[in-house]
Amino acid sequence: MDTTAHGPEAATPASGPWPIRLTDVTVRYPNGVVGLRGVSLAIEAGEMVSVVGLSGSGKSTLVRTVNGLVPVTSGTVQVGPYRVDQLRGRRLRHVRGSIGMIFQGFNLADRASVYHNVLVGRFSHTPTWKTLLGLTSREDREMVMSALDSVGMLEKVWGRAGALSGGQKQRVAIARALSQEPQVMLADEPVASLDPPTAHAVMSDLRRVNTERDLTVLVNLHLMDLARQYTTRMIGLRDGELVYDGPASSATDADFEAIYGRPIQTRDTLGQ
């Protein structure tokens, strides 16, 4: 595997997507459950990759190792110029600032305004004391507004996040991630709580993020048709092990059956 181009010594690129390299990553949770078993993976800068598997297959664990939300037990995680598995505290937060993430449950503070929820994306660029005193720079405000604008949610900026529909919430969450000006975008089952038309809209947004903003995108999906339609490359996980790695569009039903470890069922596709 060729990792020399992005060793720890490489300078931070001013912009442009980051590659992601996982080498022999194992995650064992404190309660003994094994999330990942020796997963090695190389994602090139600017790729749009889906991670497919049943629930409990380690998908969520995999994306969370990329930004250090889940610490790895062994192995290395290289994101752009950084070894995420070795970082802690302030430096880990700094790297997380360059990695956007959206979640299945949107993870918005329902009682806070849309504005404040998106402002969360500016945390890593803002000193804590400024946030504490409620001082927001004009640059941060602009960033929040243009992020909301790019997902078509500018009108709702002063509304409560909890008053939005599911699709709108996920768009605000995408805006939150975009306001970080990230190099990498992670998505953990971003459409699992949405109805089919909204799911397609959110997946389109993610693809737009990938092409227009030129970000590396890693998205967890449990629906095979979405993986085929929106991503270029597919990773299959089963019981924490990497069982498939190849182009998404040409993945056959047999490939999916191999990943799932069972025949394909209707609930494995979204339809429409």
Next chain:
Amino acid sequence: MTVSQLSVPTRPRTWPRVAVVVGVIVAITVLTTLPALGGVNIDLGAIARNWGNGSERIGKLFPPDPSILPRTWKPLLETLEMALVGTAIAALLALPLSQWAARPTNPSRSRIVVRGVLNVIRAVPDLVYATILVAMVGVGALPGVITLVLFDLGIVVKLVSEAIDSADASYMEAGRAAGGTQTQINRVTAQPQTWPVFASQVLYSLELNVRISSILGLVGAGGLGRLIDEVRGFYRYGALSMIIIEILVVVIAIEIASNVLRKRLR
């Protein structure tokens, strides 16, 4: 089908447990009513003996004596001021403290220290604080306000931090994923998220404060209580009942006002 053919599962026996519970209650009650052990002497005879002059005095509660009213305005104002200032100071302190005392907003171990200190603070009754503080800093409003602040901190921080603990805090993960410090996440998202609970508990503590600060004067900590102590010393029961009615009106008025406000918070 006859009854004998039915296979009825044996009925779980609950009566042993009930018997144990009843037994424990009876045992504690017996222990706490043995005067020899320091228990309460339920002396109904004393009531019978004292009934004559006692009931006469209680009778003097009616009619209330309005002539005391002009003398109550100043201490009443002081009572309300102490309650308000105590609540305000406690609210300012409770805002960060309740975030430090809850798991989602403070994953570090310092949470346990904050909780421990607050448990100790809560274990001391309000008038006990007042008694000791009066002896320390002298008679007046200062020991009263400190007492109320300590009392409020105990309940507000406990209730709000428990509310934070039990509320959905998935937004924390998003803040962490975005590279925020815990303080930033708490300030921008956790604070608005817990605001209604916080405001409602502060209002509740204001209600309790009015009630408490009206009697703090009994131990010398300012407010109506000092007047209560005086009229009671002179057996002016008509005046006493007038003051009680006054407290009643104020407490209920504050309760109604705070209920109205609380409904608007939602």
Next chain:
Amino acid sequence: MTVLTATRAPAITRAPSRPRRLGVRAAQLLVGAVVLASALHLDIGWSDLAQLPADLRHYLGLMFAHPDWSRLPGAFYQTWVSVSMAWVGALLGVVLSTLLGIPAAAGVGPLWVRLPLRGVFAVLRAVPEVIIAIIILTVTGLTPFTGALALAIGGIGTHGKWTYETIEAVPPGTAEAVRAAGGNLLEVARWGLWTQASPELMSLALYRFEINVRTSAILGLIGVGGVGDLLTGYTQYRQWDAVGVLIIVIVVVTMVIDGISGAIRRRIMRGARTRDVDRSS
């Protein structure tokens, strides 16, 4: 950035302006002004405040640096007197509140019963226990029994309210089922309401005891006996090392009782929940 956004005005200029909420601002200013005015009007000297930290450190040192442990047995004895008051008061209070609280619940008693009862609860809630004790001690004297009675009567205010609120919070389904099966009022109360509300009510009764443990110490301050009585004496004679011991005993006993009672309450409520699960499955 995309071509689309480049041709349009920057998002920040097109964003809707932040709602002003003048009313909220005005209310905030008003509250702030009233609090500030109250603080300034209160008879607290700035010099007192400046002196406060030093005073506190001085006296806390006197209290806890060398507590007079020889007072320990006396402190425990008087604490037991207070706890006894609290228990007897809670028992009496809960019995009275249950008897009065059930008819005060909507759907149980008629309106002409409910309203006066709720009025009585509201009045008793507003009157501090200390004042109740001051009134009834003219009949019962300065004894722990007075304290227990004051706790019982004072407790009716909050506990009666909790009782009818708990009963009203019982989902109507069970009571309806009993009524549909031809149950009379008593049977509805026993099978429809009691089975559903009793865990909550028992838990509240224990909580009443926890509250009373604190209040009984306060009642001692007016002379009905117990740990409060002892405290008045020690502070009057400025026996700080004895006050320290007393505070330690109060804190320890209160926290132990809270701990035990809290554990039992959690168990009662957990039991209630698992029984519900059993029923639904």
